[in-house]
Amino acid sequence: MTIGEAARASGVSAKMIRYYEEIGLIPAAGRTGAGYRVYGPREVHLLRFIRRARDLGFSVEAIRDLLGLWQDRERHSADVKRLALAHVAELRGRIRAMEEMAGTLETLAASCHGDDRPDCPILDDLSGRGRG
Amino acid sequence: MTIGEAARASGVSAKMIRYYEEIGLIPAAGRTGAGYRVYGPREVHLLRFIRRARDLGFSVEAIRDLLGLWQDRERHSADVKRLALAHVAELRGRIRAMEEMAGTLETLAASCHGDDRPDCPILDDLSGRGRG
DNA sequence: CCTTGACCTTCCCATGATGGGAAGCCCTAT
DNA sequence: ATAGGGCTTCCCATCATGGGAAGGTCAAGG
DSSP, X not given: OOHHHHHHHHTOOHHHHHHXXXXXXXXXXXXXXXXXXXXXXXXXXXXXXXXXXXXXXOOHHHHHHHHHHHTOTTOOHHHHHHXXXXXXXXXXXXXXXXXXXXXXXXXXXXXXXXXXXXXOHHHHHHTTTTOO | OOHHHHHHHHTOOHHHHHHHHHTTSSOOOEEOTTSOEEXXXXXXXXXXXXXXXXXXXXXXXXXXXXXXXXXXXXXXXXXXXXXXXXXXHHHXXXXXXXXXXXXXXXXXXXXXXXXXXXXXXXXXXXXXXXXX
């Protein structure tokens, strides 16, 4: 299996597969005589795992930890759960921050006429009026 | 006023002030004979505007548009409102995506024992079981 | 007058994850 | 033999931000 085939099979682009190899997230692939990387079902499975974790928003560094646990038969599920919940907390934090931004902007936009006149509470807020 | 003082007065770091100047978001500051950048209240006000917009999650490119409208006395508030609501939509989209991630992970974590045994539905999900 | 320390200047580098693209090699089918 | 598609490595760009080096400037204090 070439890198392009592994990419299609896993949903991870060839570019990213090379990158993951470079940063040591995955072991270096075997090579053909011509220098082509070679992949098998085992590697595709690993790439799918990574792809799924990325889809759930895990950083590459977090995935490094997850892979360590995945491949450790002596792992404690508590460790996996801890990583997952830490990531959830991270996500919730970012969600809260963004909701605050969106809420503020919606409030401001609601009080903006939105017509051809220049007066605009949104710009007033940005330019400092009403905030100290 | 030096760049450091303007930074403290506006909440924008000196590094960022130079960067904003370099990309043309703000006009090039005046200089002293020794080459030091010089700022006044007008510039600090501009920097505060940018800072506030960044705090609301606007990208630098969006701020470029906002500044254009801010400085345009003939502006239509409808244009400002449109920019703001487009940004809200963007935020809401990202919020939704992250909530889906967080929700999925919370569900998985809830069914994970979280003890010293290796069995873990989180890893099962990541490794492909139960998704096709 | 000279030193010290804080501040300024420019320039380069790094982040995180990803894509784009060039130059050149390899393989397969026509 | 040639064309086309896929592989290789290498460099560059993103977005907004910070770190740090090398060197100039300025004010205060000895």
